[in-house]
Amino acid sequence: MDAREELRALSSAVLAVTARRSVREVLQTIVSAARRLLNARYAALGVPDADTGSFAEFVVDGVSDAQWRLIGPLPRQHGLLAVLLREPEPLRLSDIRAHPRFEYWPKHHPELRDFLGMPIVHGSDILGALYLANKRDGAFSQDDEDLLRILAGHAAIALINARLYERSRELSVLEERDRIARELHDSVAQKLFSLRLSVDAATALVARDPGRATSQLATVRALAAEASDELRSIVVGLRPADVAAEGLDAALHKQVRLLDQVHAARVTLEVTDPVPRLSPACEDAAYRMAQEALHNALRHSSARTVAVRLFAVDSSLVVEVSDDGLGLPSSDLGLTSMRSRADAVGGRLVVSSNPGTGTTVRLEVPL
Numbered sequence: 154m155d156a157r158e159e160l161r162a163l164s165s166a167v168l169a170v171t172a173r174r175s176v177r178e179v180l181q182t183i184v185s186a187a188r189r190l191l192n193a194r195y196a197a198l199g200v201p202d203a204d205t206g207s208f209a210e211f212v213v214d215g216v217s218d219a220q221w222r223l224i225g226p227l228p229r230q231h232g233l234l235a236v237l238l239r240e241p242e243p244l245r246l247s248d249i250r251a252h253p254r255f256e257y258w259p260k261h262h263p264e265l266r267d268f269l270g271m272p273i274v275h276g277s278d279i280l281g282a283l284y285l286a287n288k289r290d291g292a293f294s295q296d297d298e299d300l301l302r303i304l305a306g307h308a309a310i311a312l313i314n315a316r317l318y319e320r321s322r323e324l325s326v327l328e329e330r331d332r333i334a335r336e337l338h339d340s341v342a343q344k345l346f347s348l349r350l351s352v353d354a355a356t357a358l359v360a361r362d363p364g365r366a367t368s369q370l371a372t373v374r375a376l377a378a379e380a381s382d383e384l385r386s387i388v389v390g391l392r393p394a395d396v397a398a399e400g401l402d403a404a405l406h407k408q409v410r411l412l413d414q415v416h417a418a419r420v421t422l423e424v425t426d427p428v429p430r431l432s433p434a435c436e437d438a439a440y441r442m443a444q445e446a447l448h449n450a451l452r453h454s455s456a457r458t459v460a461v462r463l464f465a466v467d468s469s470l471v472v473e474v475s476d477d478g479l480g481l482p483s484s485d486l487g488l489t490s491m492r493s494r495a496d497a498v499g500g501r502l503v504v505s506s507n508p509g510t511g512t513t514v515r516l517e518v519p520l
Contacts, residue, residue, distance in 0.1 A: 176315040176399070177210060180308060185214045187283060187304050191297045194287035195263060198273075198308065199228075200280065201238050204410055206230055210281070216263065222426055223261035232256035237270045237282035243302065244270040245293050249286065269293040271301045275309045283308065348376040401436045402428040402463055405443055405472075409461055416451050418459055418476075425464040435518045438494040439472045442502070445491050446474035446514040454478025454512060469501075469517040476513075481506040491516070 180198050188196035193215070200210040211227050230238055236254050237244060249255055249268040258265070265286040273281040283305050285293070355369035396404040402424050413420040430436070443461060450459045456478030464471055481488070481504070488504060491514065495502040499519055506512035 176311060177212060177403070179311040180210060181212045181214070183304050183308050183311070184212050184283070187285060187301060188214045190300055190304075191269070191285055191293065192289045193269075193285040193293075194289060195265065195285065197284045199234060199238075199282055199284070200273075200312065201230055202410075204413065209406065218427060220261060220263075224259050225261075226423065226425055233268070233270065234282070234284070237272050237284070238279055241272050241274050241279055243272070243298055244268070245298055247292055263287075267292050269297060269301060271298070271305045273305045273308045273312065275313055280309055280312045348373060351376060396436050396440050397433070400428060400430055401439055401470075401472075404440055405461060405463060408440075408444065408447070412447060412451060412459075418451055418456050420447070420451070420459045420461070422461045422463070425462070428463060428465070428470070429520060431470065431518065431520070432498075435470075435498045435500070438498045438500065439470070439516055439518055442491045442494055442514070442516045443472050443474055446512075449481065449514075450474065450476035450478055450512065454480065456511065465520065466517075468520050470520055471515060471517050473513060473515045475511065477511040480508040480510065481512050 180200075184196045184198045187193070195213070195215040197211065197213045199208045201207075202209040207227050207229055213221065216224075228234055233244070233249065233252060233254050233256075244252075246252055246268040247266075249265050267286065267288055269285045269288075271283045272279050273283065283301055285297075285301065288297075351369050351373045355366045355373060358366035358369060406422055406424075409420050409422040431439075447459060447461070450456045454476055456476035459474065459476045462471070462473040462475075464473075492502050494500075495516055495518075501517045503515045503517075504512070505515075
């Protein structure tokens, strides 16, 4: 790669940080630029998840989608992956297998030789790490290390920006909740109060003045329609912010992490494939279904563990929520809501539940 191509690749990585893209897209751009600039066969970037011991983000370049699926679940924080998440110094090796902390790789994992790892550092915090392997033209050099340090700096900016965005989004959510509460109180609540008074008046008039009672019932119907319209105008467009901005897998990850922190049950998420973006309606249906199933498991089933799985099979995306609780109650309104959501997007909902053996709720959404 000549100097002009190097500058272009570096520029694309820098511009990605300031562009209005998702964090994952920015990190993918940085990883791809690192692999091209350093002429490596494989590159990856990992952001650790302190709660699970795995990775909140792990993006790769140089591995096909089919090969990535064969490799299996995301790696854990072990071996050399962990070294670079604990120690703020880069690591350059002529043979990764000779390092004392080298452990193993899965069956379908590519075989690695020379290696260059760079922590992504902000102040005293290690936010993640960049990993490159199998340089095509000799060994990784000091110039390679210096260039990767620059890219790691841009990755740090992207991750810090993501944290700031998340905090601002949380504040926006609180402000939106306050706004909705005010609108509900100022408009819908007043309509419902008038509706109740009109029903009381119609009830009192039914026996002695049917004509006036009929007139009051017409008022009731008009007020109910107005309340319904106002509720719809308040709620419409309130798509879950995480799903809209970052995708279904990222939104579920945040939901699961929050529920795991606030409930006694252990709540986990396993994403076994790269998750494609679906239509907004399909993503919303899958997210809402998962929320409802999680709610049932945590509030009604006395489950000790709840597992969410997200994966692709054939031509469908599958969201599966399983628990080891007491099973669903005989009449569950949440199931009706979930089935309606599935039907609305052409999906298929399968529920398996037996008293004492737990429940599995599985939604298949066409890709």
